[in-house]
Amino acid sequence: MVNINENQSSNLNFSIQFLVTTDYLKIENLLNKVKNNSENIYKISDFYTLAFTSDLGVDYFLLYKNFDTKKAGKDYCMQYLVELDNCLIVNAQKIK
Numbered sequence: 001m002v003n004i005n006e007n008q009s010s011n012l013n014f015s016i017q018f019l020v021t022t023d024y025l026k027i028e029n030l031l032n033k034v035k036n037n038s039e040n041i042y043k044i045s046d047f048y049t050l051a052f053t054s055d056l057g058v059d060y061f062l063l064y065k066n067f068d069t070k071k072a073g074k075d076y077c078m079q080y081l082v083e084l085d086n087c088l089i090v091n092a093q094k095i096k
Contacts, residue, residue: 012048012092014073015063016081024049027062041081050095061095 019030027049034042042064050061067073070089077087 012050012063012066014067014070014089015048015092016065016073016077016084017061017088017090018047018064019062020059021062022057022059024060027060030062048092050092052095061090061092063090063092066092 019027021027031044031047034047035044046065048061048063048066050063052059052061065073065076067076067089070091073089074087077084077089081087
């Protein structure tokens with residue numbers, strides 16, 4: 001597991017999934033857009049990346065924020081991230 005801002009990704013519970021890709025460059029590009037966005041809706045320190053390795057290769061997850069419960073993540077998403085088309089909350093402990 002790799003964390004963008006060196007937070008404790010092993011303590012990551014439930015999180016909002018922003019992107020899953022096999023191309024890590026796509027994650028870097030999206031994060032650069034977030035950093036350069038004048039609205040500053042998102043804090044870069046709240047983003048995490050996790051890598052899931054299987055026989056098919058590596059999938060990189062870009063996740064946002066850490067919540068104790070799935071419901072807390074969904075509530076946050078519905079209240080503050082209304083621009084997301086689909087708010088998917090993932091159990092980060094299951095991504096291994």
